[in-house]
Amino acid sequence: QPWSLLQAPNDLTLKLIRDPVILSLASTDYGHIVHDNPFAIFSPSSISDISLLINFSNSLAIPFTIAPRGQAHSVNGQAMANDGVVVNMTELNGFRNGAGIVVVSDGRTNAPYADVGGEQIWIDVLHATLEHGLTPLSWTDYLFLSVGGTLSNAGISGQSFRFGPQISNVHELDVVTGKGDLVTCSSDNNSELFYAVLGGLGQFGIITRARIALGPAPTRVKWLRLLYNDFSAFSADQEHLISFNGRNDTIAADYVEGFLLLNQPPLDLSSFPAPDQPRVTSLVTQYGIIYIIELVKYYDNSTQEHVDEDVKVLVEGLKFVPTFMFEKDASYEEFLNRVHADELFLTSQGLWDVPHPWLNLFVPGSRISDFDEGVFKGIILKQNITAGVAIIYPMNRSKWNDQMSAVTPNEDVFYTVSLLHSTGFDKVEEFQAQNQQILKFCKDAGIEIKQYLPQNKTRNEWIKQFGSKWKTFEERKNQFDPNRILSPGQRIFNSI
Numbered sequence: 001q002p003w004s005l006l007q008a009p010n011d012l013t014l015k016l017i018r019d020p021v022i023l024s025l026a027s028t029d030y031g032h033i034v035h036d037n038p039f040a041i042f043s044p045s046s047i048s049d050i051s052l053l054i055n056f057s058n059s060l061a062i063p064f065t066i067a068p069r070g071q072a073h074s075v076n077g078q079a080m081a082n083d084g085v086v087v088n089m090t091e092l093n094g095f096r097n098g099a100g101i102v103v104v105s106d107g108r109t110n111a112p113y114a115d116v117g118g119e120q121i122w123i124d125v126l127h128a129t130l131e132h133g134l135t136p137l138s139w140t141d142y143l144f145l146s147v148g149g150t151l152s153n154a155g156i157s158g159q160s161f162r163f164g165p166q167i168s169n170v171h172e173l174d175v176v177t178g179k180g181d182l183v184t185c186s187s188d189n190n191s192e193l194f195y196a197v198l199g200g201l202g203q204f205g206i207i208t209r210a211r212i213a214l215g216p217a218p219t220r221v222k223w224l225r226l227l228y229n230d231f232s233a234f235s236a237d238q239e240h241l242i243s244f245n246g247r248n249d250t251i252a253a254d255y256v257e258g259f260l261l262l263n264q265p266p267l268d269l270s271s272f273p274a275p276d277q278p279r280v281t282s283l284v285t286q287y288g289i290i291y292i293i294e295l296v297k298y299y300d301n302s303t304q305e306h307v308d309e310d311v312k313v314l315v316e317g318l319k320f321v322p323t324f325m326f327e328k329d330a331s332y333e334e335f336l337n338r339v340h341a342d343e344l345f346l347t348s349q350g351l352w353d354v355p356h357p358w359l360n361l362f363v364p365g366s367r368i369s370d371f372d373e374g375v376f377k378g379i380i381l382k383q384n385i386t387a388g389v390a391i392i393y394p395m396n397r398s399k400w401n402d403q404m405s406a407v408t409p410n411e412d413v414f415y416t417v418s419l420l421h422s423t424g425f426d427k428v429e430e431f432q433a434q435n436q437q438i439l440k441f442c443k444d445a446g447i448e449i450k451q452y453l454p455q456n457k458t459r460n461e462w463i464k465q466f467g468s469k470w471k472t473f474e475e476r477k478n479q480f481d482p483n484r485i486l487s488p489g490q491r492i493f494n495s496i
């Protein structure tokens, strides 16, 4: 009943924007595929404004839906609210009435942390913590994402094998629940809400502050790429690299990811040194598909002396194609913020704000070779549409906490596979059809994948996605958002 909003108390009405231009901005996202029109945008100037809005919705006979919008870097309308209200979280930052970013370190006894507003973006968290010689431990590849947005999913990158996803690096949260209560929660205090919200797809409450674990910041990185023509050697080496974790942290890599290089236009080799590009091209042409391990070792003044030796030990015995190892040295920030350079370039070419029919999957380690055969070498290589950026790397399930809402395959090692397509508006359906084909292949082959940043449509698909966690997920919804008003764009409790 969105029109009831027009009878909202004055102090709320003033912050509800119905300007058509602003409304249209909130009806799109990084995917440019789904367009849900909100009734209004809400510009909170304090955290209690969010409580007021939720309380008002709950007071109505038919409540309206509410979607917190971080950076809207979702690709399937997850931060939209059709005929509901989109909360522009960024306003909390603008008015400086949110939690801001406060770094706490007494330098001696307690482990350092940062108290960060849910609306803050990770690049700002990085800058604020680096000023203290500190850094969060777990990252996403791209840093212009909001803290509330990534914690509602998991927040994964090449550091996850070692430190777990970002949701495993949070000590405490402030959350405005779907009942309008502002609650502080942690693993010891209101733990049900804490675990619900982490990976909870925005279903239980709006994160207004997160206490993030920090560690000493390195200053520089050794950044390596190793090329493989054989998938089993590639995946065995990736799994070998992530197995150092916990066994020998001094020589363990700090980041392990992987990419595909496919013999499909456009073959972008700009990240390889110019003199090497011809021989990389020959390799790709010869094999059709090349797998790349991307590996990083951090260092600083105190470890500079032996970092080269550490890297040598790390790559010893790895089975990449001889001489196809590329190494560079970069600052820690340049490495972490690497995707921003691509963003600036793509924006300058008009290729950033285009449709993104992405598919992100978690694949059980025991079936990753079948996935390679059926999907990479099968569906993707054989079809005549370009793969975009294809990422693949393993993670250790032991670093995930099963009490949290986030779901993973039920194996010690599982892989994230991200097919990050960007395309013209006329080609979206072709990519969506390919994504469906991949999901069908997994189903038919009995590969028990989980979607990351899930895009399920039916209730049954959601039940399957959450598996044994579905019952708890549903109970938590009843407990914290009984009127089912939060984040309707995920299409979970309003699915068909």
Ligand SMILES: Cc1cc2nc3c(=O)[nH]c(=O)nc-3n(C[C@H](O)[C@H](O)[C@H](O)COP(=O)(O)OP(=O)(O)OC[C@H]3O[C@@H](n4cnc5c(N)ncnc54)[C@H](O)[C@@H]3O)c2cc1C
Binding pocket: 030, 067, 068, 069, 070, 071, 072, 073, 074, 075, 078, 079, 080, 089, 118, 119, 139, 140, 141, 142, 145, 146, 147, 148, 149, 150, 152, 153, 154, 155, 156, 157, 201, 202, 203, 205, 206, 207, 208, 339, 453, 487, 489, 490
């Ligand atoms: C270029 C690019 C690179 C990416 N790389 C990675 C990566 O390496 N690793 C990774 O894990 N992800 C990655 N992502 C995905 C990204 O983490 C998610 O899409 C995330 O949701 C984006 O954050 P956001 O602030 O844009 O969230 P939004 O899209 O604004 O919101 C996402 C969901 O969270 C809800 N939400 C937003 N704020 C809050 C809050 N404060 N409290 C509760 N719920 C909230 C929304 O209602 C919505 O349902 C990438 C995305 C892009 C576009």
